[in-house]
Amino acid sequence: MDTKITLTEKEIPTSWYNIQADLPEPLPPLRHPGTKEPTRLPPPLFARALDEQEFSQERYIDIPEEVQEIYKLWRPTPLYRAYNLEKALDTPAHIYYKYEGVSPAGSHKPNTAVAQAYYAKKEGCKRIATETGAGQWGSAISLACQFFGLECKVYMVKISYQQKPYRRIMMETWGASVVASPSEDTEIGRKLLKEDPGCTGSLGIAISEACEDAFSHDDTLYSLGSVVNHVLLHQTVVGQEAMKQLEKIDVYPDIIIGCIGGGSNFAGVLLPFVKDKIAGKKPNLQIICVEPEACPTVTKGPYTWDFGDVAGMAPIVLMYTLGHSFVPPPVHAGGLRYHGMAPIICHLHKLGFIEARAEYQIPTFQAAVQFARTEGIIPAPEPAHAIKVVIDEALKCKQSGEKKNILLALSGHGHFDLGAYEQYLSGKLEDYEYPEEKVKEALAQLPQVPG
Numbered sequence: 534m535d536t537k538i539t540l541t542e543k544e545i546p547t548s549w550y551n552i553q554a555d556l557p558e559p560l561p562p563l564r565h566p567g568t569k570e571p572t573r574l575p576p577p578l579f580a581r582a583l584d585e586q587e588f589s590q591e592r593y594i595d596i597p598e599e600v601q602e603i604y605k606l607w608r609p610t611p612l613y614r615a616y617n618l619e620k621a622l623d624t625p626a627h628i629y630y631k632y633e634g635v636s637p638a639g640s641h642k643p644n645t646a647v648a649q650a651y652y653a654k655k656e657g658c659k660r661i662a663t664e665t666g667a668g669q670w671g672s673a674i675s676l677a678c679q680f681f682g683l684e685c686k687v688y689m690v691k692i693s694y695q696q697k698p699y700r701r702i703m704m705e706t707w708g709a710s711v712v713a714s715p716s717e718d719t720e721i722g723r724k725l726l727k728e729d730p731g732c733t734g735s736l737g738i739a740i741s742e743a744c745e746d747a748f749s750h751d752d753t754l755y756s757l758g759s760v761v762n763h764v765l766l767h768q769t770v771v772g773q774e775a776m777k778q779l780e781k782i783d784v785y786p787d788i789i790i791g792c793i794g795g796g797s798n799f800a801g802v803l804l805p806f807v808k809d810k811i812a813g814k815k816p817n818l819q820i821i822c823v824e825p826e827a828c829p830t831v832t833k834g835p836y837t838w839d840f841g842d843v844a845g846m847a848p849i850v851l852m853y854t855l856g857h858s859f860v861p862p863p864v865h866a867g868g869l870r871y872h873g874m875a876p877i878i879c880h881l882h883k884l885g886f887i888e889a890r891a892e893y894q895i896p897t898f899q900a901a902v903q904f905a906r907t908e909g910i911i912p913a914p915e916p917a918h919a920i921k922v923v924i925d926e927a928l929k930c931k932q933s934g935e936k937k938n939i940l941l942a943l944s945g946h947g948h949f950d951l952g953a954y955e956q957y958l959s960g961k962l963e964d965y966e967y968p969e970e971k972v973k974e975a976l977a978q979l980p981q982v983p984g
């Protein structure tokens with residue numbers, strides 16, 4: 534049996550799959566932050582093509598040829614069978630993982646970054662402003678802007694800026710300019726720094742800064758690395774490839790497991806499969822989203838209307854949320870520190886097609902190290918949360934004797950997270966309890982939406 538299931542360049546998908554065509558109930562509308570009325574994406578911020586994709590009901594959307602050409606630099610990505618991990622766990626389960634760490638930026642994020650830079654350029658934009666958490670989105674968009682000759686300004690969450698200088702250097706190498714957020718470069722940044730000079734930042738704050746930047750520059754578009762429908766759409770190249778790869782060995786997964794920060798990498802994998810579950814073809818398919826116990830949006834947050842950002846400038850969306858003003862503890866999985874969640878993920882959860890679990894970071898790193906010592910790849914802390922659950926499920930199979938096929942979304946490598954590994958290996962890593970009081974405070978500030 535093959536350890537690595539590969540595809541040829543010709544087998545890279547030529548269209549993105551749009552789940553909106555197959556949802557049993559349509560997504561709730563976005564609402565304007567001021568009027569609370571249904572709204573499109575804020576027009577000065579996003580490329581028109583992305584706004585169209587955001588609300589499109591077409592099942593398949595063509596991937597532009599220029600984007601396909603760039604995809605070929607790292608796509609198709611490999612799908613592995615985790616023989617060594619299975620053996621170490623002594624499980625009858627078959628574990629497969631789809632690995633996005635082979636992209637130049639080391640994660641799935643360039644799949645959407647390249648598409649977004651392409652549309653920005655096509656519509657005459659000169660510059661992109663964006664935010665980044667752990668630095669993965671920032672590096673992806675810096676790379677993509679460089680490919681299309683666009684300037685790039687990145688607001689990087691301060692805790693990560695301090696913990697991860699190499700991510701910043703990577704972005705600068707690809708030509709971007711990077712500041713720690715909250716920064717002195719925007720009004721909202723200056724306000725927050727005045728209130729709390731020690732503020733370690735959050736993805737929500739950085740989003741507000743980048744939006745303000747794009748609002749105040751005519752030649753600048755804003756760009757998001759997760760959460761919104763068009764980003765999840767672009768990521769479906771991953772799941773479509775994984776499905777083809779598994780078809781080659783006659784496998785359909787029983788369980789699909791991935792981590793969710795804003796929801797994009799896992800959506801990319803699960804959406805082409807959940808289509809079969811919605812259609813009633815695979816009623817027993819189990820889909821498990823994993824988040825950190827320190828920021829348990831789907832497992833503990835209410836399903837309600839909230840702002841996408843801290844400043845209340847972004848549209849209001851119906852989602853699971855911990856409150857837009859919630860700043861999560863500084864766990865190492867920086868990419869999982871967002872207060873809300875992709876509306877598509879929330880909607881599918883609400884309709885009962887997917888489930889969610891939360892994990893602490895110490896057992897997460899324990900799982901990551903076991904993965905590295907068996908499979909070789911050092912995973913990013915974000916997908917390590919999913920690996921923890923893969924191991925739990927594989928051990929359940931050992932007890933029950935079931936030979937389940939488990940598919941793991943391995944969204945990226947952890948080469949820039951070795952500081953976190955060092956803390957784990959030297960016994961210095963801490964677990965953060967669910968910050969119940971802080972969430973309660975944040976939930977008291979939800980916007981009021983009539984109806």
Ligand SMILES: *Cc1c(COP(=O)(O)O)cnc(C)c1O
Pocket residue numbers: 639640641642669670758759760792793794795796797798799868869913915916944945946
């Ligand atoms: C950004 C990131 C995540 C979290 O974001 P999603 O939109 O939920 O995918 C997960 N894994 C990696 C490697 C990332 O870079």
